[in-house]
Amino acid sequence: MDIQKLDKNWILFSLFFFLIILFLITFNSNFLGKNILQNGTVSLTFDDGYKVHYDIAYPELKKNNITATFYILANHKDLFESKELMNLEQAKEIQDNGFEIGSHTLNHSDLLTIDSQELNKQLAESKQILENAGINVSSFSYPFGRLNNAIVKEVKKYYSSARTTIPGYNNLGNLDVYKLKSIVITGKMSTKEICNLIKENKNWLILTFHNINLENSSSNVEWDISLKNFKAILECIKTEKIKVKTIKEVVNEKRN
Ligand SMILES: [Zn+2]
Numbered sequence: 001m002d003i004q005k006l007d008k009n010w011i012l013f014s015l016f017f018f019l020i021i022l023f024l025i026t027f028n029s030n031f032l033g034k035n036i037l038q039n040g041t042v043s044l045t046f047d048d049g050y051k052v053h054y055d056i057a058y059p060e061l062k063k064n065n066i067t068a069t070f071y072i073l074a075n076h077k078d079l080f081e082s083k084e085l086m087n088l089e090q091a092k093e094i095q096d097n098g099f100e101i102g103s104h105t106l107n108h109s110d111l112l113t114i115d116s117q118e119l120n121k122q123l124a125e126s127k128q129i130l131e132n133a134g135i136n137v138s139s140f141s142y143p144f145g146r147l148n149n150a151i152v153k154e155v156k157k158y159y160s161s162a163r164t165t166i167p168g169y170n171n172l173g174n175l176d177v178y179k180l181k182s183i184v185i186t187g188k189m190s191t192k193e194i195c196n197l198i199k200e201n202k203n204w205l206i207l208t209f210h211n212i213n214l215e216n217s218s219s220n221v222e223w224d225i226s227l228k229n230f231k232a233i234l235e236c237i238k239t240e241k242i243k244v245k246t247i248k249e250v251v252n253e254k255r256n
Contacts, residue, residue, distance in 0.1 A: 039201075039240070039241065039242060039243060040169070040201035040202050040203045040204055040205060040243075041172075041201075041203075041204050041205070041242075041243045041244070041245055041250060042198055042201060042204075042205045042206075042207065042237065042242050042243065042244050042245075043068075043069060043204070043205070043206045043207070043244065043245055043246060043247050043250060044061070044066070044067075044068040044069070044207050044209065044244060045068065045069045045070075045071060045102075045141065045163060045182065045206055045207065045208050045209065045247065046068060046069070046070045046071065046208075046209045046210075047071050047104055047141055047208060047209070047210055048071070048072070048073060048080055048081070048085070048104060048108065048210060048211075049070065049071070049072030049073050049076075049080075049085045049086050049091065049104065050080070050083050050084070050085060050086070050210070050211055050212075051083070051084040051085055051086045051090075052083070052084075052211060052212045052214070053070055053086060053094075053212070054086040054090040054091075054093075054094065056212050056214070056227060056230075057209070057212055057230070058070075058094050058097070058099065060230070060231065060234065061099070061234070062097060062098075064234050064237075064238060066234055066237060066238075066244050067098055067099055067100070067244055067245065067246050067249075068099055068100070068244075068246065069099070069100040069101075069102055069139060069246045069247045069248070070091065070094060070099060070100070070101050070102070071101075071102040071103065071104035071139070071140070071141040071163070072085070072086065072091055072101060072102070072103070072104055072130075073085060073104050073105065073106065073107055073108055073126075074088075074103060074105070074106050074125070074126035074127075074129040074130050075106040075107055075125070075126065075129055076106070076107045076108065080108060081211070081223075083211060088129075088130070088133035088135070089133070091130070091133070091135055092133055092134050092135050095135050095136070099246065100139060100246035100247060100248050100249075101130065101135045101136075101137060102137060102138075102139035102140055102141060102159075102163075102247065102248075103123075103126040103127055103130060103137050103139075103140050103141075103159070104126075104140070104141050104143060105122040105123070105126050105143050106121070106122050106125055106126045106129070107122075108143045108144075109122050109143060110143060110144055110146055111142060111143065111146055111147065111151045112146045112147075112148060112151070116150075116154075119150075119151065119154055120154060123140070123154055123155060123157070123158050123159075124157075124158055127158050127159070137159075138159060138160040138161070138248055138251075139159060139160065139161050139162070139163070139246075139247045139248055139251070140155055140158070140159040140161070140162040140163070141162065141163040141164075141208075142162060142163070142164055142165075144165075145164050145165030145166070147162075147164060147179075152178045152179070155178060156178060160177065160248070160251055160252075160255075161177040161178065161180060161247055161248070161251045162177070162178045162179070162180065163180040163182055163206060163208070163247065164179050164180060164181060164182065165182060165184050165208060166179065166181045166182070167181060167182070167183055167184070168181040168183075169181065169201055169202070169203050169204065169205050170203060170204040170205070170206065171203050171204075172203055172204050172250075172254060175204075175254060177251055177254070180206055180247070181206065182206035182207065182208040183197060183205065183206070183207055183208065184208045184210075184223075185207055185208060185209050185210075185225050185233075186222050186223065186224075186225075187213070187222060187223070187224045187225060187226070188222070191229045191232035191233060191236065194207070194229075194233055194236070195232075195233065195236035195240075198233075198236055198237065198240065198242055199236075199240055201242075204250060206247070207233075209225060209230075210223035210224070210225075211223055211224045211225070212224070212225055212226075212227055212230055213225065213226045213227065214226075214227050215227075
């Protein structure tokens with residue numbers, strides 16, 4: 001074989017290969033990178049079933065076409081944390097409008113401090129009560145974020161996922177659906193800080209909200225977020241074109 005010809009072919013091949021690599025790097029960072037790598041999925045979750053979730057959060061989300069998961073107390077008769085709670089008809093209305101309702105036990109019992117019989121009741125009866133009200137329930141969130149292995153084992157009997165308050169992003173490639181991590185939103189966090197968390201998410205970010213404070217001032221109450229800041233977070237999600245899914249949607253996609 002002609003050595004010179006072989007060299008020439010080799011140079012042409014190398015050049016072609018180099019251009020392909022260059023094209024892939026450019027294409028990936030400009031297009032694929034932005035859509036697949038930079039924009040992870042976000043889930044918005046609301047704990048405790050406050051009436052303000054029904055009155056304010058749900059219509060605001062609906063208006064912006066953003067879905068969410070509401071974990072409610074199935075049988076809490078009084079105020080919780082001195083705040084009014086939504087009733088089961090309101091929860092059903094939320095579900096019927098494309099949102100998810102999950103269980104947060106019967107009455108916000110600390111699962112670490114109760115016996116196994118009471119644990120079973122908190123998990124099974126809360127689900128039953130919600131189902132009797134026409135609500136489909138497959139997701140759970142641990143009150144006070146407290147759990148241990150025995151609790152997880154029991155939760156698995158009734159629910160297909162459970163959210164914790166362990167901070168961090170979830171990795172869809174290596175997911176423990178009964179220990180879903182979430183970032184708890186507090187009054188001390190700025191909307192810029194929260195928007196950055198959303199923008200930096202490459203995988204699955206779950207945000208946990210509690211009370212929404214109707215005064216438009218920034219709040220120092222730990223579990224409160226002002227309505228103004230809540231709206232700013234939704235604006236960030238829209239501006240950044242972030243995919244928002246319910247917990248059930250992501251868990252089901254992961255299973256299939
Ligand atoms: Zn709670």
